[in-house]
Amino acid sequence: MYDNDTYHDRVGARAEASRCTEDPAKLKPSPRTPVCCEPSSREVRSMAASAESSSPPVAPLDLSKTAVQFPAWCEARGYGCKRLLSRSHFSTVWLVQAKNGELRVLKEMHVAAASDAERLPREAELLLAQRHPFILRAHALLRDDAAAASLALVTEFCDRGDLHSVLSELRRRGEPALAEPTALSWLGQLGLALRHLHGQRVLHRDVKSSNVFVCGDGTVRLGDFGLASALRAADDALLSRVGSPFYMSPEICRSQPYGPEADIWSLGCVLYECVCLCHAFYAETIAGVLARICAADYAPPPPGACSPALRELLAAMLHLEPAMRPSAEEALRHPALRSVLAQLEPPPPPPDELGRRLPADGDGADRMRA
Secondary structure (H helix, E strand, O other): OOHHHHHHHHHOOOOOOOOEEEEEHHOOOOOOOOOOOOOOOHHHHHHHOOOOOOOOOOOOOOOOOOOOOOOOEEEEEEEEEEEEEEEEEEEEEEEOOOOOEEEEEEEEEOOHHOOOOHHHHHHHHHOOOOOOOEEEEHHHHHHOOEEEEEEEEEEOOOOOHHHHHHHHHHHEEEEOOOHHHHHHHHHHHHHHHHHHHHHHHHEEEOHHHHEEEEEEOEEEEEEOOOOOOOOOOOOOOOOHHHHHHHHHHHHHOOOOOEEEHHHHHHHHHHHHHHHHOOOOOOOOOHHHHHHHHHHHOOOOOOOOOOOOHHHHHHHHHHHOOOHHHOOOOOOOOOOHHHHHHHHOOOOOOOOOHOOOOOOOOOOHHHHHHH
């Protein structure tokens, strides 16, 4: 563990329906289009108009005319529909029951072309490869034998929904923000998930509260790897501009190369949301959001909202300069997370010598008999 001085030296300063067929007019589709941005002084006002043109190459569906019906080919695979969970231009999410009786989530991907059928499984491949207690577990990638472009991803079911919905309900009820021990525990879990991904040179690139899923036991899972990307080398950086506007890092907004530090910024935005029940960089327009991000212009948490240590960690994660932000490992070693990490991480294995067998006639065996 780091003490305060060592830490400073190291870092420098997410509409539910009750039936499996539903009237589309009653649903509120929520497009999850990654927004491209270039917030220079001249162009920042044009971002809202250009965002649609920078969307992924998936043809949007007309949700007002498309029937919402559970796919028969998924039912033929042994998944029984329980209810519709959500719908966007790019996917329809169902609560299903597997053959063994377990509840799971089936994400039906809306594929517009054969090329998309090759691109979209990236999310499934990354998730299927992960075995981590705080990363959403993927059980299967389903393909329709009759239509190669029909895909569905089956994942574990987190019965409390996504973190965005949890925080929105607190705000709707006028209740206070998350208790700090809960916020710290969830931050630690997400930090461990990012440390695992970054250790494999994988960037999530869309860390946000609606991509964090809450389980009944109080733990969380980091999910939705649709924008994740693997770096080819440890010092690689990415240039593509993706993610959700409220959680974009300044370097992504400026079209600069970025790395794991961008995920840390986004996690800081999630932490701020947990503490303050609002977005750190809220504005009425996308252009306003981007301008605030590029200036790291956010209101500090109000007095009493969090401890000084948590306030300090938040400020480090939302530092304007990527190099000044802590890595996932460094954030986990911050004094604010010290006690949390001790509870989340398994104890270290015993020394090797304790696992060795002593010769029956050796001096060590004689001393143990004595």
